[in-house]
Amino acid sequence: MSLPMQSLSLKTFQRVASRQTRLFTTAVPGPSSTTGGAGIGNVESQLLPSMNDAELFKHCKYPRTTSIIGAPMTFGQPFVGTDAGPALLRDRGLRNVLTSLGWRVEDLPDLDFDTEQVSDARDPPNARNCSLVAQGTSKLADTVESKLRKGHFPLVIGGDHSVGIGSLTGILRVIPDIGIIWVDAHADLNTPATSGSGNMHGMPVGLLLDHSEENAVDFTKLPGFEFLIDGPRISPDQIVYIGLRDIDPTERLWIRDYGIKAFTMYDIDHFGIGKVMDMAFEHLNKGNPNRPLHISYDIDAVDPLLAPATGTKVRGGLTYREAHFVAEAAAQSGNLASAEIVEFNPSLSDDGGASETLELGEQLIASFMGKSLL
Numbered sequence: 156m157s158l159p160m161q162s163l164s165l166k167t168f169q170r171v172a173s174r175q176t177r178l179f180t181t182a183v184p185g186p187s188s189t190t191g192g193a194g195i196g197n198v199e200s201q202l203l204p205s206m207n208d209a210e211l212f213k214h215c216k217y218p219r220t221t222s223i224i225g226a227p228m229t230f231g232q233p234f235v236g237t238d239a240g241p242a243l244l245r246d247r248g249l250r251n252v253l254t255s256l257g258w259r260v261e262d263l264p265d266l267d268f269d270t271e272q273v274s275d276a277r278d279p280p281n282a283r284n285c286s287l288v289a290q291g292t293s294k295l296a297d298t299v300e301s302k303l304r305k306g307h308f309p310l311v312i313g314g315d316h317s318v319g320i321g322s323l324t325g326i327l328r329v330i331p332d333i334g335i336i337w338v339d340a341h342a343d344l345n346t347p348a349t350s351g352s353g354n355m356h357g358m359p360v361g362l363l364l365d366h367s368e369e370n371a372v373d374f375t376k377l378p379g380f381e382f383l384i385d386g387p388r389i390s391p392d393q394i395v396y397i398g399l400r401d402i403d404p405t406e407r408l409w410i411r412d413y414g415i416k417a418f419t420m421y422d423i424d425h426f427g428i429g430k431v432m433d434m435a436f437e438h439l440n441k442g443n444p445n446r447p448l449h450i451s452y453d454i455d456a457v458d459p460l461l462a463p464a465t466g467t468k469v470r471g472g473l474t475y476r477e478a479h480f481v482a483e484a485a486a487q488s489g490n491l492a493s494a495e496i497v498e499f500n501p502s503l504s505d506d507g508g509a510s511e512t513l514e515l516g517e518q519l520i521a522s523f524m525g526k527s528l529l
């Protein structure tokens with residue numbers, strides 16, 4: 156047995172081993188492994204051996220079908236091209252990557268962010284394209300919610316990071332206690348009141364956080380976002396940041412005041428990524444080792460030398476192995492219930508850089524969807 160295996164605690168090893176067995180037993184070939192199909196539910200229920208596992212399934216710990224949800228959103232930031240992510244990842248063969256890992260795949264058509272239906276006349280300047288972002292994220296929230304309720308694993312492909320507003324809202328409707336791993340160079344903790352840019356891809360966490368009264372967001376002033384007025388919120392201890400290195404002044408203040416667990420690049424340099432992920436899970440799993448988890452992976456968390464095709468590059472990011480380790484550790488927790496990857500923009504790089512970034516994105520998806528090195 157190789158060294159890394161020995162250094163795993165027995166408990167972790169057992170969890171990983173049992174997860175791999177499950178993934179293996181669920182890779183049932185045949186017609187049910189294709190899109191959607193009503194037959195899937197039957198096969199799944201046959202595979203549920205006991206009440207105990209049915210309980211696990213309730214929290215999506217026992218996923219067999221992943222729904223690829225393409226969210227080609229560009230309105231949360233100023234550049235064209237951010238909508239190309241879902242199609243390009245599909246063209247690379249994302250579906251095969253997932254089936255080879257043992258998933259059944261429901262490959263949904265991309266969400267349709269129909270600009271004609273939306274008037275932007277009332278959009279405030281500090282929340283650019285507010286109505287369009289609201290329309291798209293509301294659709295996404297409904298889709299993510301309904302897939303989770305079916306027991307599917309939603310895999311959201313952005314689009315810019317404003318899609319996080321929709322993914323998180325959908326997840327929170329079904330799993331209010333979800334633990335969130337936010338992998339990003341940025342905290343995305345702005346609100347229209349604090350943002351310097353007005354770009355809503357810098358706001359998903361800020362809009363959904365359960366703020367103190369003086370910082371609360373007035374959704375009645377954000378056209379289209381009425382669905383968030385009584386929507387679910389994230390409590391500050393429900394999220395951990397990994398990879399931060401470009402934080403705005405109010406974001407810094409709020410991370411401290413609210414006590415949000417944040418691992419910056421300094422922490423990763425200081426402790427190493429292994430220890431950082433251990434500490435992240437320790438924080439999220441407090442009181443519930445089976446807490447379901449969501450990973451939101453902004454490709455700009457990775458160093459721009461490796462992932463140049465993205466809109467808000469910040470030097471000094473995750474190395475290739477650090478980037479994968481974060482994804483692998485999330486998969487190995489055995490608790491991942493949903494995932495999202497965002498902010499590819501192939502038009503902001505040359506061809507080489509664009510395909511390098513997409514290839515990395517595809518590999519990171521494989522890692523958080525359960526690909527292991529051994």
Ligand SMILES: NC(=[NH2+])NCCC[C@H](N)C(=O)O
Pocket residue numbers: 315316317341343345350351352353354356357358403453455467498
């Ligand atoms: N998802 C992203 N890439 N966000 C970048 C946000 C940058 C900056 N903090 C802003 O609010 O405008």
Ligand SMILES: [Mn+2]
Pocket residue numbers: 316339341343356453
């Ligand atoms: Mn982001």
Ligand SMILES: [Mn+2]
Pocket residue numbers: 339340341453455456467
């Ligand atoms: Mn970012």
